[in-house]
Amino acid sequence: MKRAxxxxxxxxxxxxxxxxVLTDWERAPRWMxxxxxxxxxxxxxxxxxxxxxARGKTRTSEIADLDEGRSITLVTVQGGVTARYVYRLEPLDGDARTRAHLTADLATTGFPWVLFAPLIRLAVRRTDAGQISALRAATEGAPA
Incomplete structure (x- = not known):
């Protein structure tokens, strides 16, 4: 997999x-x-x-890894593209604040996916790299 x-x-x-907020799936569209x-x-x-x-299509992800309250990995396979999103939470300042991390990795197989891999990674970065900032806004605006 290559990092997007x-x-x-x-x-x-x-x-x-x-x-x-991260795992409230029905409200995820607020920040995704x-x-x-x-x-x-x-x-x-x-x-x-x-x-x-999303964008007129129904898609699925599988929870591939989970450390309750700390990290979750979602894997989506569509055609010859596999995307892995890893969300990690790191408590800061005695858990008064949290550093949220998101990495997105992609693998492509077969024609034409391999040819378009750089463009697919760019599209994923443009679409999803703002998720953590949006998660911050949704969480800080959420009631305690």
Whole structure:
């Protein structure tokens, strides 16, 4: 997999509050650019399917890894493109604030996906690199 982007931001809320917003799938469109709706098929656990509607299409992600309250990995496969998004939360200042990290990695296989890999990574970066800033705004604006 090749890195599409890595971003982080400090959120002025405890990690438990950030985690609650991060994994509130039905409200994720507040901070996920281009996502119109989202829902978890069977909760937030490894192997669960997250179904979302984005840019006119229904897509799915699987929760591939989970450290409750600290990190979650979502993997989406579409055609010859596999995207892995890793969200990590790091408590700061005795958990008064949280550093939120997001990395997005992509792998492409087959024709024409391999040819378009650099453009796909660029599109993912343009679309999704603002997620952590938007998560910060959604969390800091959320009631305690």
């Amino acid at each position: 982007f890595a971003v982080d931001a400090v959120i002025d809320r405890p990690a438990r509050d950030v985690w609650r 650019n281009g996502v119109e709706s989202m829902r978890a098929e069977s909760g937030t656990r490894i192997g669960s399917t997250i179904t979302f509607h």
